[in-house]
Amino acid sequence: MEYAAARFAEKGYHPTSVAEIVQGLGVGKGVFYWYFDSKEQLFLEILREAQQDLRRTQQQAIVDEDDPVRKIELGLRASMRWSAEHRDVNKLIEFAATEDRFAPALRKGQEVAVGDITRIVKEAIAEGEIRDSDPLMLAHAILGVTAQLARVFVHEQGANPDEVADAAVTFVLEGLGACGDARHG
Amino acid sequence: MEYAAARFAEKGYHPTSVAEIVQGLGVGKGVFYWYFDSKEQLFLEILREAQQDLRRTQQQAIVDEDDPVRKIELGLRASMRWSAEHRDVNKLIEFAATEDRFAPALRKGQEVAVGDITRIVKEAIAEGEIRDSDPLMLAHAILGVTAQLARVFVHEQGANPDEVADAAVTFVLEGLGACGDARHG
DNA sequence: CACATTCTTGACCGCTTGGTCAAGTCTGTT
């Protein structure tokens, strides 16, 4: 699965053939179909494990923290670190979102993640720590910033994930910091 | 190209065959290869046109505005509206990012967009309208929020792009609004 | 040793793919 994930990330899912995977592993084709029903199932398996692992990482990062805003920060930092350590899988997740065959499985996992953040955001709002806006919207905004910064700076440019996380946290907490008159009606 | 884009968005690039495209159009296969060198080139052409169109739309939206922060807001709103009107193409852009064959072409166009925003962000910083942070980082953060909110709320849930844009603008300008002690060292 | 079960092999199959091309039609010009 590790090797397959690397190949999928490198060449794309469709252009990577089963023959290629087993050849790279130095095994016969039969052994592949002994352990997996199909190429599709292999991909779904990779996806599932990845989402599970990411969530576990996030939960571990925030379990000892009580303050909701700090929880968001710690979760974001954990995500950024995880993302840096699993570049391959990140690419696969992006791809999965573009294929109707994989999107549902992906969405299921992401709804869990969104639910986690949303819950924390609600806490934070209840405690008056952050502005009272739609928690779901805020949760996605946080995810969006994190994903984009991870992709561009960590994956593409190889920046230090902790430093990128610093910037992401600051942006998430304060936005552009425009407290002037630019606020819309 | 329009029809092909729709098919690619619906089924994915690889699973959509040239035969399928020309059949759906009611033309022979030869006519496809008369106008395009290859399936790959068709995709790149679609991508190029889309990026060009998006940029034109953004530029038109901000051309009459002087205030940098308002420019960011207007650009974001224009992007959100464009995104809502071109769901297909958005999916293709996401896909292109996952395939090494298309990523470079994509990146080229996106660098232009990032450059545009970065320039405006710099102006805003120079005028003291927003916090003094890495402009490139801020630009990507803005893009990340916009893209994620567009995908989830506008594309997946069919929300009103203007309302989603409201939320995006607020978030971009103020973040979570956490002006408390949660700021990192 | 014999035997059953688990695991592994790679040639093979039916099918689809991106792409070609000889043949033909349409259109405008002389």
Place this chain on the structure above:
DNA sequence: AACAGACTTGACCAAGCGGTCAAGAATGTG
């Protein structure tokens, strides 16, 4: 009418695909 060049057709092709399977190796058990 005669011709040229732009355009269109779809049968066709080699290559590659995901997936199968008869055959055999390894391993465990008595």
